[in-house]
Amino acid sequence: MKNHFFFALLFLSAMALAQPEESYNYDETKVPKFQLPDLLTSFSGNAIETQQQWEENRRFEILQFFEKQVYGKVPDRLDEYSFKLLEESNDAYGGKARRKQVAISLKKNKRTITYNMLIYLPKGNPTAPVFLGYNFYGNHTVTTDPKVPITEAWVSNNKTFGITDNKASENTRSVRTHRWAIEKMLDNGYGLATIYYGEVDPDKNDFSDGVHQLFYQEGQDKPKTNEWGSIAAWAFGLSKAMDYLENDGNISDVIVFGHSRLGKAALWAGATDKRFAGVISNDSGCGGAALSKRKFGETVERINTSFPHWFADSFKKYNDNERTLPVDQHQLLALMAPRPLYVASAVEDQWADPKGEFLSTHYASKVYELYGKEGVTATNMPDVEQPIQKTVAYHIRNGKHDVTDYDWEQYIVWAKTFTK
Ligand code: GCU
Numbered sequence: 001m002k003n004h005f006f007f008a009l010l011f012l013s014a015m016a017l018a019q020p021e022e023s024y025n026y027d028e029t030k031v032p033k034f035q036l037p038d039l040l041t042s043f044s045g046n047a048i049e050t051q052q053q054w055e056e057n058r059r060f061e062i063l064q065f066f067e068k069q070v071y072g073k074v075p076d077r078l079d080e081y082s083f084k085l086l087e088e089s090n091d092a093y094g095g096k097a098r099r100k101q102v103a104i105s106l107k108k109n110k111r112t113i114t115y116n117m118l119i120y121l122p123k124g125n126p127t128a129p130v131f132l133g134y135n136f137y138g139n140h141t142v143t144t145d146p147k148v149p150i151t152e153a154w155v156s157n158n159k160t161f162g163i164t165d166n167k168a169s170e171n172t173r174s175v176r177t178h179r180w181a182i183e184k185m186l187d188n189g190y191g192l193a194t195i196y197y198g199e200v201d202p203d204k205n206d207f208s209d210g211v212h213q214l215f216y217q218e219g220q221d222k223p224k225t226n227e228w229g230s231i232a233a234w235a236f237g238l239s240k241a242m243d244y245l246e247n248d249g250n251i252s253d254v255i256v257f258g259h260s261r262l263g264k265a266a267l268w269a270g271a272t273d274k275r276f277a278g279v280i281s282n283d284s285g286c287g288g289a290a291l292s293k294r295k296f297g298e299t300v301e302r303i304n305t306s307f308p309h310w311f312a313d314s315f316k317k318y319n320d321n322e323r324t325l326p327v328d329q330h331q332l333l334a335l336m337a338p339r340p341l342y343v344a345s346a347v348e349d350q351w352a353d354p355k356g357e358f359l360s361t362h363y364a365s366k367v368y369e370l371y372g373k374e375g376v377t378a379t380n381m382p383d384v385e386q387p388i389q390k391t392v393a394y395h396i397r398n399g400k401h402d403v404t405d406y407d408w409e410q411y412i413v414w415a416k417t418f419t420k
Pocket residue numbers: 259260261262283284285286298303306351
């Protein structure tokens with residue numbers, strides 16, 4: 001007994017030391033008392049009882065709130081967009097896959113941006129379902145395939161990868177293969193479509209480049225208060241990629257996937273574009289799947305301070321003020337209904353608040369029930385690596401903030417229950 005006490009003390013002091021200087025709450029007993037806005041009661045207090053009321057009233061008002069007050073609105077339509085098949089081959093992955101590389105160009109006000117999508121499709125069937133997801137450092141980082149060009153776009157510096165001048169070099173080829181179980185996907189009949197997110201909008205607090213500036217009026221140098229931050233810009237890029245994918249001819253369903261900040265973008269893409277057949281959030285945390293009102297791990301104030309460009313400016317009024325938010329992230333998740341949704345967490349990723357991510361799936365499930373779909377009914381988190389896989393799915397795995405083979409194995413098994 002004494003020993004237990006001693007080790008508990010030692011553990012607690014180690015935790016205290018591990019806390020960053022400004023302290024974030026990793027203590028469940030310090031989670032404030034909060035009330036979650038009810039999914040099935042409208043802002044004006046009406047009960048929502050049918051699918052139709054959900055879709056026409058409640059879903060619409062929630063979507064609008066997130067659009068204006070959280071992620072920000074896309075200011076206008078594009079003047080034009082186009083796709084160009086840059087390259088195609090039948091012998092990728094030792095002959096297992098076909099590869100296509102497609103340039104997507106978006107045009108507005110005589111300005112253009114172009115980003116490249118890398119696609120691998122399993123051979124064997126004329127069409128295959130694909131996972132569509134952004135990568136963090138360039139398409140060339142997800143594969144050993146020498147035919148994938150190094151991105152020329154701005155990339156974040158990274159000591160481990162030897163990136164010091166915001167430029168990716170040949171040395172960064174294949175540095176992120178462990179996050180993309182491409183062969184597993186192919187062997188199970190799935191393809192992958194991936195894009196470097198920085199080609200759509202470089203991830204820095206500067207709105208002079210990327211997709212935002214296409215829409216500026218003369219003299220404008222950043223989006224307006226209720227307009228899009230970077231997360232909404234990335235989501236928009238995924239939607240335009242979907243415009244290509246749905247017409248490719250060799251692709252059936254598209255499941256949008258994202259890790260961390262890109263998981264936030266995948267969720268917002270799934271919410272705003274119903275063509276995505278399923279949505280996967282891997283460790284998306286604050287502003288993604290995690291409930292904001294718990295203020296556990298990363299908080300609204302913290303994320304808006306470290307990454308002032310991610311959300312609409314209007315979201316900043318909820319800094320240290322989560323209590324007054326008329327929505328929470330379970331409502332974002334509910335916007336996917338009745339489409340399959342998977343939220344995953346990792347034990348050592350407390351920053352992303354695994355419990356808040358789990359609870360969010362539980363509360364969102366109420367809307368799935370309106371459609372006769374099964375969600376996460378449990379109120380307690382499942383054991384580690386004991387996935388719950390219904391139309392709404394959740395798992396927590398061992399390890400850190402990352403995407404692992406374990407994660408992909410679960411996504412693939414689950415996807416097989418609904419993809420064509
Ligand atoms: C930071 C940030 C998170 C984000 C993560 C990531 O940790 O605080 O909100 O999800 O970066 O994208 O890896």
